Amino acid sequence: METKVKTLPWRRTRTKSEPKVKRSSKKKIWQNYELYLFLLPTIIYFIIFHYIPMYGILIAFQDYMPTQGVWGSPWVGFEHFIRFFNSFQFWNLLENTLELSFLQLLFGFPLPIIVALLLNQLRNQKYKKFVQTVIYAPHFISVVVLVGMVYVFFSPNGLINNFIMIFGGDPIYFMSEASWFKPLYISSGLWQETGWAAIIYLAALAGVSPEVHEAAIMDGASKMQRIRHVDIPAIMPTAMILLVLSVGNLMNIGFEKAYLMQTPLNVSAGEIIPTYVYKVGLQSAQYSFAAAVGLFNAVINFILLWAVNRAAKKLSGSGLW
Template sequence: MENKDIPSKNVANSSYKVKHNKQPQHKHRLKKNMGNNYILYIFLLPAIILTIVFHYVPMYGTIIAFKDFSPIKGIWGSEWVGFEHFVSFLQSPNFLQILINTIKLSSFDLLIGFPIPIVLALMLNQLRRAKAKKNIQLILYAPHFISVVVISGMLFIFLSPTGPVNSLMTIFTDEPYSFMSDPDAFRSIYIWSGVWQGAGFASIIYVAALSNVDPQLHDAATMDGASLLQRIRHIDLPTLKPVMAVLFILAAGGIMAIGFEKAYLLQTSMNLPASEIISTYVYKRGLQAGDYSFATAVGLFNAVINVILLFTVNYVVKKLNDGEGLV
């Protein structure tokens, strides 16, 4: 019996040694890889430094969300108040309105703006004339390079009571319509102007993914009698599925981090009930009113919700996409 137990002990000891020798071997391979490709790591170094300086170092300042911050006393000298600012924000009379505005604006922007670049990419992929395809892509990509300030100014000019849109509408109506003063019109103006500005440029990733599709697959499907929609459904869409999953997770994870600039620039005193969102509220309370602690608490609250949404959406996509997610 003792002799029979010896081999099992040796096997256990050998497996134990192999298991615990993996870590030194892994470190050795990592050092060897860094030594052989040190030039690549040098090129990567500026990006790492910038990420640390502008993304990780500022996290230290979030501590003022739990303090009654005073610029004179500094971060550590300010009085600790715990979750007082969070409670104050949750109990504020305009909390629900700001939260609902943010969720509605970002959700509709995602639901409308996410599929349009995919449709554009599928349409561009069907063009066979290279020159026509390049010209159409140039027209679609150009709005992305226009400043948000310029876009907002254009919207105010075109949609003003004396603008070209109202000039056409007065042919059928007696009075001009004040688009920028109507809270109900603000959401549509924000979303569709964003689609016009960013859909073309957002389709680049999908166009690049479709360029990897073997043309012989389409030729074979055409010979078998497959229609255009059938080829898109069974060849192009499965190719785009992994890219769509990753981009949807990233977009849904940042659903609460909707852009500040455009919403603030399009705000008027009349459309404020629909245009006031968390980012504009933080700007007004933090920089304009000087309530830095409260603004930081609201921003931290927003960030926590974004992180929760990111992991939730990633989990759902993993379940629906056969275990393929972002994290």
């Protein structure tokens, strides 16, 4: 005789479409809710200050009028983008931005790795700490002070020109010649950020077991061979992640320093998209046009980030997602 088991109404049976994974993940979240509470302020911060303001990109497709607001301003479609692409400044802005960005990446990315590898080989701890302190210190100088130092050292009567005149040369007007803008911008950035950027590589190298180096020494490996076959592979995943992040910010080079270093005589080499957006958007009150230029810049950044992340995952297996 067959007996039917009656299912109680409050006891819900799991169907095939609801795997155990959902319940187990919810259970894990509940068991570690303290950790998620720690994350909550950061999530709220990003939602309020990064995601909610994104609705403002709508003005890039409008003829924005502050009196009518975002939703009341008339729509113009891609008019501002077409205007930017057809402007005489477009190619100059794009060239300056890309050139400064790639030069900064070309010199600024490998240099901290080299510095970290060299510092890691030092055995005199006092000297190592002294060198670390000296090269870290410029990071804590503000951009305004840094540009002020550049003006003082490279002015016609500055320290550099005094050395040039001592050896019989003529003073060079560094801040007035467009050809010197990019070298000064890149070199000052390397001086300020190289030591600080090397910290994360030193942390990665600290995780390498001394036994691996001892085994390599026993096998007769030289210092260069140990750097090549032990240290570099150890920091490669970290380097790839930082490379992807650097390329993702390729178009967002330092606005403050570029703006402060600009003069009427070197602006042809120093005008970049971020400074142009500031001048057009805030100084000239062309809000929609500036939003269109900024959105174009952000889209290029996103495409570069996606492409480099995909290439990094294929080459090394490490990526942001």
